[in-house]
Each structure stands twice: as C-alpha cells, then as structure tokens.
Amino acid sequence: MFLQINHIQKKYKDKLVIQDVSFGLEAHQTLSILGKSGCGKSTLLKIIAGIEEQNKGDVFLNEKNISNINSNERNIVYLFQEPLLFPNLNVFENIAFGLRIRKLASADVEQKVEQMLESLELKDHDKKMPHQISGGQKQRVAFGRALIINPPLILLDEPFSSLDVETRATMQQLYKTIAKKFNITALFVTHDLKEALLMGDKISYMDKGLLEIFDSKKDFIEADKTGVKSEIEFWNNL
Amino acid sequence: MSTTFKKRNILLWLLAISFITPIITLFFLSFSKNWRFPAILPQQFTFENWSYLFFSGGNIAPSFLISLVIALSVALFATLLGFITSKYIAYHKYRKKLLMLTYFPFALSPVIFALCLKYYFIKMSLTGNVQGIILAQLIIAFPYSVIFFTGFWNQRIKQYEDLVSTLGGTTSYAFRKIVMPIAKSLILVCFFQCFLISWFEFGLTSIIGYGKVETLTIKVYQFITEANIFYAALSCCLLILPPVILLWFNKKFIIQQAK
Numbered sequence: 255m256f257l258q259i260n261h262i263q264k265k266y267k268d269k270l271v272i273q274d275v276s277f278g279l280e281a282h283q284t285l286s287i288l289g290k291s292g293c294g295k296s297t298l299l300k301i302i303a304g305i306e307e308q309n310k311g312d313v314f315l316n317e318k319n320i321s322n323i324n325s326n327e328r329n330i331v332y333l334f335q336e337p338l339l340f341p342n343l344n345v346f347e348n349i350a351f352g353l354r355i356r357k358l359a360s361a362d363v364e365q366k367v368e369q370m371l372e373s374l375e376l377k378d379h380d381k382k383m384p385h386q387i388s389g390g391q392k393q394r395v396a397f398g399r400a401l402i403i404n405p406p407l408i409l410l411d412e413p414f415s416s417l418d419v420e421t422r423a424t425m426q427q428l429y430k431t432i433a434k435k436f437n438i439t440a441l442f443v444t445h446d447l448k449e450a451l452l453m454g455d456k457i458s459y460m461d462k463g464l465l466e467i468f469d470s471k472k473d474f475i476e477a478d479k480t481g482v483k484s485e486i487e488f489w490n491n492l
Numbered sequence: 493m494s495t496t497f498k499k500r501n502i503l504l505w506l507l508a509i510s511f512i513t514p515i516i517t518l519f520f521l522s523f524s525k526n527w528r529f530p531a532i533l534p535q536q537f538t539f540e541n542w543s544y545l546f547f548s549g550g551n552i553a554p555s556f557l558i559s560l561v562i563a564l565s566v567a568l569f570a571t572l573l574g575f576i577t578s579k580y581i582a583y584h585k586y587r588k589k590l591l592m593l594t595y596f597p598f599a600l601s602p603v604i605f606a607l608c609l610k611y612y613f614i615k616m617s618l619t620g621n622v623q624g625i626i627l628a629q630l631i632i633a634f635p636y637s638v639i640f641f642t643g644f645w646n647q648r649i650k651q652y653e654d655l656v657s658t659l660g661g662t663t664s665y666a667f668r669k670i671v672m673p674i675a676k677s678l679i680l681v682c683f684f685q686c687f688l689i690s691w692f693e694f695g696l697t698s699i700i701g702y703g704k705v706e707t708l709t710i711k712v713y714q715f716i717t718e719a720n721i722f723y724a725a726l727s728c729c730l731l732i733l734p735p736v737i738l739l740w741f742n743k744k745f746i747i748q749q750a751k
Contacts, residue, residue, distance in 0.1 A: 305654040325657040332658040334651055342673040351669075352659040403659065 255314075256281035256439055257302075257407060262311035264297055264463075271297050273463035275311070279456070281406075284433055284440045286454025287465065288447065288480065294463045295443045299409040302441070303332040315407060330407045331400040335415050337392035339384035339399075346371070346380040348395050352403035370398045373435070374428075390421040394428065401436055408440040414449070426452055447485055515732065521725035541722050552711065556730055559691060559708040562622060563734070566629045566690035571683045574637025575675070581638060582645030591642060594635040602632060603695035613700055620704035628700040629693055633686040640682050644675060684738050691734060 255278030264272040271294045279285050289295045300306035302313055304325030312321045320328050331352075339348050347354075349370055353363045371377045374394045379387055387395070393413060400408055414422045426449065433440065442453045450457055457474045458467040468474040475482045521527075522541055527534035546553050581590045597605055606628060610619070618624030649671065656666035672679075694709045703710070708731050715724035 300654075303654075303658050305657060325654070326660050326662055328658070329660065330658060332654065334655065336651075338648075338651055338655055340652065340670050342670065351656075351661075355656075355660045355665060399659070 255279060256316060258314040260312045262298065262301060263309050264301060265309050271463055275465045277465060277467050279439065281439050282437045283455040284442050284453055286450040286457045287441060287443045287460055288445065288450040288457065289460035290445060293460045295460045296411050299332060299411050299441060299443055303330050303409055304328045305332065329405050330409060331405045332409045333396055333400055333411060333413050335412045337396035339392055339395055341384055345376060345382050345387065345395050349398040349402055351399055366402055370402050374398050389417050390425060393417065393425055397432065401432065406439060408438055410440055410442045412444055429453065447482060518725045518728045521722055522729050524722055541726050552727060552730065555706050555708045555711045558622065558705060560734065562626055562629065562707060563687045563690040565626050566633050567683045567687035570630055570633035570637040570686040571679060574634055574682065575641050575679060578638045578641035579645050582642050594638045597632050597635050603699065606696040606699040610699060619700055620702040622705055624700050625697050625705055628696045629690045632696065633689050636689060637682050637686055644678055684742055687738060688735055
C-alpha cells in the first residue's frame with residue numbers, strides 16, 4: 255500500500271477522538287472519508303500531515319514510517335476548509351510559495367507557475383491579491399499551491415464546504431480532472447454524501463473515532479449508517 | 493450642503509480646535525517672557541527660553557536624548573519580546589492563567605509598583621541609571637505588549653503556520669514570510685503605544701531613577717514645581733514632538749497601507 259495507517263489513536267484530555275483507525279490506500283487513488291462533524295476525520299488528516307501528534311499508532315508512506323518526521327519534511331500537503339491564501343502575497347506568489355521554499359531558480363519558478371495558472375484557468379489573475387478574487391478562484395489557487403510541489407499525498411479537509419452549490423459543483427469537476435491529470439493520491443474528507451460518492455475512488459465512513467472502508471460503492475449505499483438509503487427514500491417519497 | 497453634513501463639519505472643527513489650542517498655547521508660552529496679570533499678551537516675545545534651555549545650562553537637550561533612548565529601547569524590547577511571548581501564551585494549555593499574570597502590573601498603580609520593586613533594584617544596582625529605568629518601564633510595557641498581541645495569535649494564524657509547514661517551510665520561514673508581514677501593522681502600533689507609555693512615564697522613573705536620570709517628563713515637573721511656566725511650556729513642546737511625529741508616521745504609512 256502507498257499509504258498505510260496502523261492503529262492510530264488520539265485523545266484530547268480524557269476524550270478519545272480517534273479510537274483505533276487502520277487502513278491502506280493505493281497510489282493515485284482518492285479515498286473519501288464521510289462523517290459527521292466532530293467524528294475525528296479532521297484530526298485523522300492532521301495526524302497524517304504531522305500537524306497533530308497521535309497517542310498511538312504509525313503512519314507509513316511508501317513503506318517508510320513517517321510517524322516521527324516533522325510535518326515540513328513529510329511532503330504531505332494539507333488543504334484546509336478555507337483556501338487560506340496568504341494575504342500578503344498575490345496569486346502568482348501564493349502558487350509559487352512551495353517552490354520558493356525549495357529554492358528553485360527564478361526562471362523555473364516562473365515557468366512552473368505559468369503552467370499551473372494555465373491549467374487552473376487563472377492566467378489573467380496572477381497579479382491580483384487574494385481579496386480581489388472569488389471564493390472558487392481562491393480554492394483553485396490553493397489547489398495550485400499544493401499541486402505545484404508535486405506532493406505524493408494530498409489531504410483535503412472539506413475544501414469546498416464554504417462554496418455555493420454551483421461553484422462547488424464546478425470545483426468538484428475540476429478536482430476530478432486535476433486528480434487524473436496529476437495522478438493524485440488523496441484523502442478527501444467531507445460531510446456531504448453526494449460529494450463523498452462523487453470524489454472518491456474508494457469510500458469510507460467515520461463515526462465515533464472509528465473508520466470503515468467499503469469494498470464498493472454498492473456496499474456503501476446499502477449500509478444503514480451512511481444514510482444513503484434514507485436519502486434515496488426521501489427523494490422517492492417526495 | 494445638508495444640515496447634518498454642516499453639523500458634522502462644525503463638530504469636527506470644534507474637536508480639532510480643542511486639540512490644537514492647548515498645543516498652540518504651549519508654543520506661544522515657550523516664546524514668551526514677563527507675562528503678568530492682568531496683561532492680555534506677554535510683554536516680550538523671545539527665543540531666549542529656547543536658547544537658554546538648549547545652550548546655556550537648561551539641560552533640556554540631554555534630557556530629550558535620554559528620554560528618546562529610554563522610550564525607543566522600551567518600545568523595541570517590549571514589542572519584540574511581547575510579540576514572541578504572546579505566541580507561547582496564546583497556544584499554551586494554561587493560557588488563561590498566564591494571561592491573568594500579565595495584568596498584575598496594572599492592578600497596582602505604577603508608583604506603588606515601583607516602591608515594591610525598589611528593594612530589588614537597589615540590590616542589583618539598578619537605581620539611578622538608565623538601564624534600571626528601562627527595566628522598570630519594561631515591567632509595565634512588556635505585559636501591555638503581551639496583552640496587545642494575544643488576540644493576534646488566533647486559529648487562523650495557527651492554520652497559516654501549519655499550512656506553511658505542510659508545504660515544506662520551517663517555523664522560522666513561516667514567521668519571516670507570512671506571520672511577520674501579516675502582523676506588521678500591529679507591531680508598529682504596539683511599538684508606538686509602548687513608546688508613549690515610556691515617554692510619558694513619571695512615577696516609576698522618579699522612584700527608580702532617584703532623580704539622577706532626568707528624563708523630559710521629570711524636567712517638566714521640575715519646571716512646574718519651580719513655577720516657571722515658560723520653561724515648562726517649552727519642555728512640553730518637546731514632550732509632544734516625538735508622539736506627534738509617530739502619529740504622523742502612523743497615519744501616513746500604516747493607515748494608508750491598510751487601505
């Protein structure tokens with residue numbers, strides 16, 4: 255497995271947020287993690303990214319144990335619910351940020367950022383500051399900033415939750431295209447049933463600190479706890 | 493022009509006049525001599541006060557310099573230390589208790605606080621010198637700076653730091669490239685506030701300084717107790733000069749930048 259999580263446990267004071275989570279994910283696949291607010295899904299992503307420390311368990315990436323490696327050395331990008339563009343940098347510099355950290359030559363930075371702006375249809379916005387662009391554009395810049403450093407794993411924590419329905423649908427489509435184009439391996443956290451089904455190659459459900467991965471979308475739909483059946487029933491009875 | 497607009501303009505003018513009139517009066521007094529009741533205007537306008545105080549033993553220039561050195565040092569140390577300390581307090585598990593401690597120097601009046609500290613300052617040979625006064629004023633300005641910056645270290649800033657980290661940047665890289673530029677305006681405002689705290693400080697300075705360190709504020713009080721209103725006015729003019737320059741700087745650079 256490209257990503258292997260073994261018996262992760264996390265406590266905040268006396269509250270067990272993650273009980274015992276283990277799973278594996280193949281390269282170039284997206285795993286959707288569906289769950290209600292407070293079920294521990296964001297904490298799980300933060301542990302994998304290295305910005306939270308687990309109480310027990312290990313994280314393996316490409317068969318290497320990264321549990322004790324600092325987040326800045328893991329090369330795993332965490333995308334927050336909000337785009338979190340750096341307010342003091344323009345669109346170009348926001349996308350170039352990871353490359354500047356890696357001290358790439360200016361010409362290379364320029365070329366890579368230009369290409370990324372092109373792929374994200376943001377070519378005309380490169381000089382704009384974050385407050386001058388729309389929510390959807392901000393989220394695209396955040397994607398570009400993550401993708402440009404070519405991370406082996408991307409963690410997306412409800413990245414479209416703050417967008418309106420229309421922009422959200424556009425972004426979901428864009429993500430699918432990008433994921434295919436850049437061969438992305440990702441964990442996609444959401445509390446939206448439809449989004450979980452749309453975005454993931456594999457789907458899982460997290461509840462009370464436990465994660466269950468479904469073998470197929472059919473199994474996911476048929477499981478009572480995921481709420482798909484009651485959703486279908488609701489629309490049929492309307 | 494609407495009536496409301498006219499009223500607002502009048503109110504603004506009245507406010508401006510009430511701020512500017514005392515300053516003009518101070519300058520007027522500083523160039524005056526022999527102004528006795530019931531004369532409406534002074535008998536003489538002269539540069540004598542200014543030249544005496546600066547060149548003939550008035551010792552205003554050294555006081556001005558000492559005040560400037562003390563205030564700039566206090567503002568610099570308090571702002572830098574406060575900015576860094578507030579981060580550790582904001583993310584600490586005993587955040588509330590630690591913040592409570594920072595309010596302690598303000599629970600007492602500066603004079604009482606200085607008297608409490610005097611024993612330790614004497615033991616460390618920090619009375620009657622500039623270093624001692626800087627340290628004493630830092631005891632007030634540093635907690636102020638910590639309180640000032642605590643609100644800055646919120647969840648969003650933490651997320652920016654985490655994001656930089658997952659993009660491969662170190663804590664110091666995040667600090668230099670993201671946190672500092674975001675906090676720049678706040679840092680300048682805090683520097684300005686700490687400068688003012690130090691610049692106008694009297695109680696702590698007179699007790700810890702033993703009257704040996706004659707800051708501009710101490711000088712003003714001396715002239716007032718000597719009933720020399722002309723010299724007192726002159727020192728006041730000098731006292732308000734740096735804050736006015738800082739205020740202008742604040743308006744020109746920080747507010748315009750924020751816009």
